[in-house]
Amino acid sequence: MKLVPEELGQSGQELAALLKELRLAAGLTGDRLAKRCNLSQSTISRYETGSARPSLVAVEQILWAVEAPPSIVAQVTALARLANTEWRNVRDLRRKGLGSRQAELKALEVSSGHMRYFLLSMLTGLLATPEYVRASLAHSPADTSKAVAGKLERQQILYDTGKQFTFILTEQAIRFPLTPPPAMAVQLDRLASLTYLPNVHIGVIATGTALPSLPLNTFTIYDNHMATVELSTGSVVFRDPRDVQSYLDQFEGYERVALFENDAREFLATWAHAFRS
Template identity: 60%
Template sequence: MTFEAEQLGGSGTELASLLRDLRKRAGLSPEYVRASLAHSTADTSQAVGGKLGRQAVLYDASKRFTFVLTEQAVRWPVVAPLALAEQMDRLASLSYLPNVQIGVIPTGTPTPRTPLSTFTAYDAALVTIETTAGSLVLRDGRDVQAYLKEFAGYEDSALFGEDLRARLAEWSAACRARLQSTTRLKRHPVRVPGDHPSASEKSGGRTDEHSQNDDGRAGTHDPSLCAARPCAGLS
């Protein structure tokens, strides 16, 4: 749900939203909220707290929310891989709420129309559409019904429930695997053909008196070397 729609809707009870971008939405992790405000040059601590606090509306059982997200919206790397995995886990957790329906349209899934903009229908009474230049508000009943019909088509193409959670778990695991792969690469960099291992690498990362020189003789530790270049294996 967009926070703008919440303010416009007042006492409304039903909200349906197609999301192509998560950065202004409810249901975000703290890290994701902070990243969404990273462009601001002002102190954003209060804004972060305000956005997180407004997410409490999702737990209001008198309201019903339906969110349909594109795969790109879920997987766009707004934050680091681990934080992105945590955001996916949060979406999966919210999908268990009885008044919240979350669906995702995987890339390549046929849809009746191409989702070009994020939009939110509130109580079948108004629709907000987000564009690059700002937000549009439609109140004419014919416009609202046209967007509700379009939204229904996206609902039919989306994964919900256990299918959604399984797909989110798959993407979350891919994020964590990427992080682990990056960590391993930093610890064990790929050697380019022609490179020569350092003395510390030849000795298994040890640079003390038990290390060996190139000719096999016991070497001595030279503190000046570590001062000039960190010892291998240390981060």
């Protein structure tokens, strides 16, 4: 099956109908199929109506239970991957409004316990000063006032000690001169101050550090159930556990070589001093 970005996340109903068709062809009731898959009957029902999105693991269990032929297995597995991967282009985000995007991110942060951010080229709004936030949106053709307010409001969640935040920043992200040097120094001071929060862990990867893999994109992982990957033209959302685990593995590799706590603060202080000079 050819992967077309605009089709990502849109195959859910087709997958649901095909799963139901396979169950009926196998002569199984929803309850019998559920028992074979070690799932509840209500879960099977939600999969078949499209009200819940089955993971690839769940789909493989169902395909095994209905004894699907190899050709059908390949078709349904491809549909399941499409259903668990969503493409969001920049044009749609702008059309909906940057403020609504901030509300969506806030809801994700409220519903997650541990959030991991790998920041390749610039800082995320959760860590940014007001001047940095405004500069990051300066080239947007839309009204950014609500987006700026939303980004700054979202920062309050950092002080919720019931949640864990881990940020891995490359030296490039820290040094990229998005604002004038004095403002960049203030931004780095803010980063250093946030390292003292008990639930916020900020790691820095210095240029020249040997890395376990080559970082290509900024990405965020919400618990172990969703990963979002940023591209210049939009973002890709992964929900399949194996895709999410792949990003968790990458993140843990970068975490092992990053500088934390006093080492990170010393690094940030050095560059803050350089910007002030």
